[in-house]
Amino acid sequence: MEENQSVATLMDSTTSKIQQLQKAFAELESHRAITLNLRWKELEEHFHGLEKSLKRRFHELEDQEKEFETKTRKAREILQKREAAVLAKEQTTLEKLQKKRDAAVFAISTALEKQRKVSSAEPAIVSNVDESRAPPVEDKLPDSMSLENNLESSKKSSESENMELKAYPQLFKLCEEMNSEGLHKFISDNRKNLAVLKEEIPLALKAAADPARLVLDSLEGFYHMEVSNVDGKKDSSLLGLRRTCIMLMECLSILLANLNLNTLTAVISQGVKEQAKAIAEEWKPKLDTLDVDDSNGNSLEAHAFLQLLATFSIASDFNEEELSRLIPMVSRRRQTPDLCRSLGLSEKMPGVIEVLVNSGRQIDAVNLAFAFELTEQFSPVPLLKSYLKEAKKASSSVKAGNMSPSAENEVNDRELSALKAVIKCIEEHNLEEQYPIDPLQKRILQLEKAKAEKKRATEVAKPQPKRPRANGAGYGPRVTNVAADKAFYPRVADRYPQYVYDRPYVYTGPADNHGPSLLGSATYSFSPNHGNYFGNGYQYQAVQAPYLH
Secondary structure, three states, X not given: OHHHHHHHHHHHOHHHHHHHHHHHHHHHXXXXXXXXXXXXXXXXXXXXXXXXXXXXXXXXXHHHHHHHHHHHHHHHHHHHHXXXXXXXXXXXXXXXXXXXXXXXXXXXXXXXXXXXXXXXHHHHHHHHOOHHHOOOXXXXXXXXXXXXXXXXXXXHHHHHHHHHOOOOHHHHHXXXXXXXXXXXXXXXXXXXXXXXXXXXXXXXXXXXXXXXXXXXXXXXXXXXXXXEOOOOOEOHHHHHHHHHHHHHHHHHHHHHHOOOXXXXXXXXXXXXXXXXXXXXHHHHHHHOOOOHHHHOOOOHHHHHHHHHHHHOOOHHHOOHHHXXXXXXXXXXXXXXXXXXXXXXXXXXXXXXXXXXXXXXXXXXXXXXXXXXXXXXXXXXXXXXXXXXXXXXXXXXXXXXXXOOHXXXXXXXXXXXXXXXXXXXXXXXXXXXXXXXXXXXXXXXXHHHHHHHHHHHHHHHHOOXXXXXOOXXXXXXXXXXXXXXXXXXXXXXXXXXXXXXXXOOOOOOOOOOOEOOOOOOOOOOOOOHHHOOEOOOOOEOOOOOOOEOO
């Protein structure tokens, strides 16, 4: 700036110098002997032109300097903001790590405290052990002897915990007897209290002579009893059995996590791993026939296969790429993140999320992105907006033509489920500031109101059945054949699934097929639109016979 000021001072003094030059020129002209061709006017114009040119160039340089200073200031401000954002992110990451560390320390301290309680209770338990239960030494196999020696402390602790947990003493007895079939039946009979069962099963497995083989034996009927219904859906008893198999493997994993290294090696011996690997190799070809879209991210077969590899630590015997291709089949199940970490597939998750996004399952992609901290690579809000946009586009394409009320209700239900799934995802991951849910809730109210109005209009237009005559003869209700209604109009693509999160294990009980017989002997055919389905997925039609078995 000082140099600029000095330059400006020199330029301002140009006028005085020109005047001095004029005086010198006049004095020179007074002493001339010959008339000069030059005139002072021309010299003066020349020097003024030079002065203007210098001033213009000087002002241009000043403007460029100011512009440069402005850009530099803005760049510094942006850099400061970025530094602040990085510091804030580092602080958030440190807080998350601290929370995880505190949780881990708490879990370790709780486990140590529990172990101390168990150790202090061991002398009293040992004195109460019934020695008559132990088989003679000569009847034991060598493997059984070594395994029972390694599991001795675990058995004692399980007996002490058995004294405290009296909810299902039969559960411990079945594990002691290595009765896998009875264990399946017991869990099926008490499926209403699965939360309590999941807490007690790991403790009950300690009472088994060989917990790992007991669980492997329980997998025997996973595929052998597979039967399909008329409409292609799996039998409810088979679904219940498969859920039980998965739960038993999860409970065994909980038990193994609390064992020391020596006991763990004894429980998951090389022979047990070979048996588990044989089962996995038998199951693997059956997974090739599964359709990713049909499974809708909730495949019990794929979940059981992956859980088998994780529980018995045999994932290294299988190809990671093939395992990662199974993840979209189980993307909706709550155990999927833990399964992927146990199988060492965390590095494969960006590719899995990309597959989910391309297949129209953006909500599953968002959940996995949060689980594996990949939200920077896969931004949640654009994915959710894209999911709603595609779902609405698919619905509008179906609504473009004429359709029956039942088909229109189906389209509205699909859009409703998509909106509710997005709202649930936003609330679970605290995205309300980035994606307000008020417009979505208003849209839900509009769809529900329209649905209710259509339902009322349909009920008003429905003809009333005639009263029966006095002689007892009656008229059956008139039912039109609308079975082809849903098949005639195109459905919304199944790539927009109806998401359900944190699904507990549900065992569908046998349906009550007994219903009142119709008046008269006429046969009536009801379409699927009337909702004639049992809880286990079987479809029925009212026929002349009073009961269906």
